[in-house]
Amino acid sequence: MYGSGILRGLGVTLKHFINTYLEDIRWGFRRHIPDEAFPLRQGLETRGIFTVEYPDEKLATPERFRFIPFLVVDNYDHPERPGHDWCTSCGICAKVCPPQCIWIVRGTNPETGRPVPEPAEFYIDIDICMNCGFCAEFCPFDAIKMDHDYELASYDRTTAHIFNKQRLSKEFRYWQSIAPTRAAEEAEARGGWEHKDVLKQREREARAKAPAGGSEN
């Protein structure tokens, strides 16, 4: 019968229309559905409307989400090294960066002129960064990580979009808060919650102490 195809199609759209209202009734015509209902609304169960009212509601990002790198520094209340860079300025992130948006000035000891394992300067041009995550993936010190904060609008692209070391640095605590499981996995691989070098240093000290203690006894 001519027109039956159109009627079937309209049936499909009608079903969606009704489902949307059924959802509304289910959550009591509230403007924003309760938090516990959210996975039902934005998930495999959803039958009706599927939209999120940004910015009143935002979809939280998963742990692996990557958006503009940041540098991990020790917590500012760290007993021994508050705010100390985890970065050793080895330059691997600058080498694996596909658009080459990372600039690093290697730190040097002003007295001896020898390189020291921390960056003097660290810049990322976020206009060029393509959020690929290679820097975080290949960093051997877990010192550079991808951020979750995607709300970075600014008024001036010519001056505000090259992030310096200060702008890039974030506490280790922040990384633990946005990616708890990954932070725990990495800590396990390193053998502790501290920086790799600190852990190594401690191990060395412990080893140096142990035979000395043995000889005394």
Add this chain to the structure above:
Amino acid sequence: MMTEQVQVSTSTAPLDEAVRRLEAHFGNAIRRDDREGYTGVVVEPSHLVEVAKFVRDSLGFTYLASATAVDYLGKSESDHLEMVYHVCDLRGGPPLTLKAQTPRDQATLPSLVSVWPGADFQEREAWDLMGIRFEGHPNLKRILMWEGFHGHPLRKDWKEAYYEQEHKPFDSRWPEGHVRRAEELNPFGKNVRYPAGFSLDGYEEQAERAIYEGAPLGVQVSDLATEQVVVSLGPQHPSTHGVFRMVVTLDGETIVRLEPVMGYLHRNHEKIGERNTFLHNMPFTDRLDYFCSMSNNLGYAVAVEKLLALGKRWDPPTYRAEAIRVLMVELTRILNHLVAIGFLLNDLGAYFTPLMYSIIERELILDFFEAVSGSRMMCNYMRFGGVAYDLPERLQSTAALINDRVRDFDTMHYLRALIHDRLPRAVEQTNDLLTTNEIITNRCIGVGVLTREDAIAYSAAGPVLRASGVPYDVRRAEPYSIYPDLEFDVAVRYHGDVYDRYLIRLDEMVQSLRILKQILPILEETKGQPFFSGKPGQYNPRVPAGEAYGRVENPKGELGFYLVSDGGQNPWRYHVRSPSFINLTALSQMCKGHKVADVVAILGSIDIVLGEVDR
């Protein structure tokens, strides 16, 4: 549903046989390519057309998959440009590689458009980017660049305006990184060079005239006494799916001639690719066909793995890695086809309803991609030898911003529900909503017919080829990953019109779901097994010298990467055989004789993405 199994043939025996027959027939005009890591035959340019005809008619290699040029500046005693043709037998098997060399200063080769019309755009591209003049080409002019462009950018001695260094990583970044914005070094507006004798005055008018008055395609509508008008559709037009332009000559409402104009989104992906290291290219492939970044990743990984396999130390990807790859790629196929159908309906005038329903399902797949790879569209997930991360235990989000709404699903449960319930329902719904709709059947059936012969001749690929009755699918013709272990049919339809191109996408989604249902138990079984075979943390794999053509069946057609390595850390040549670009070769053929409103539907049925067309 009509499906047909393609004979699987992966041995290289037919290739050897073909080369032997070529040698017997042409004698000294051809020789085997004996450079280390290379395959195929090098043909004398004077015999190229004859050899191509022989290969097509007598050896059964009827389908020109890819044609591209390589610049061997400083790589041999005589610097030369080399044109590389990959020709396939539609019954399956690896492609036969034909090569023709020409000196750099007077690069001229005979055109193969008379043998394979599908070489049209690819030869124009080679002329545009590499500067090889093709004798006998009907319309040899620049295709991606404009006429005021100086030089041929893919030549090795050509330098871009922001040129810094031959290869990445740049030395200026570390250990003394003096930060600067590229724009300050070479200000915008002052970074253009024009060819000698080129004047901007009156250029636009001249260029437009060249397009409008281009070679006539020989359709005479003489019995209608209407005046012919030229209409420029696009580039800023919603129905062209991006910045794509069609210059249409109309006789009344009927299309006499159509010329695609492209390149508005051109960024010379291939030149960037040659500056990059092998690994650097991975995230760049995401930006080709931005709907299908997972399958682009796989295509590139397959190509580089072919190169790596030429060397001694190489572990192929683990079984779990391959299973995860197939999972991602088939989900990508479903989301691409859903959106393609949605946009096709958009083009037919249905406005946004069908598209929005597709986008809901796409959203669910993208949520999964985001949780696994870290990004919704620019996934950058595959690595050489596996994937970047294993599937997470849970698809879990954490609140970081104000008003963040948190979701948490079990990964395998999510996948099961998606694959067994949600997606089949979505495909069924699309079918219910659209297939029998009278408006769609009236607008689509019999419109934009591409015959079987034309589809093959024009090198159409993917759904466009299969809707014209050619059951050719790279997953079966030259299997990669774990496709030989999986059961599925190659969907095929026989009318070659817009409606069949719509139907074949539904068929392919059903087949993809079939594959996905087989993948789920494999993922459960291999849980905890390694997902990466290489050395973790290795960012600079040693790639042996040689060439490789890796191809995969992308949702839009055959995606091929032709790579040449000189043993260094960067590809010497990095070419993308992009299905959207080559499928457009047949566009004017499909549109001829139809009404102007049908052009939009026909273009929608090809399903192009401009990121991939223009590269």
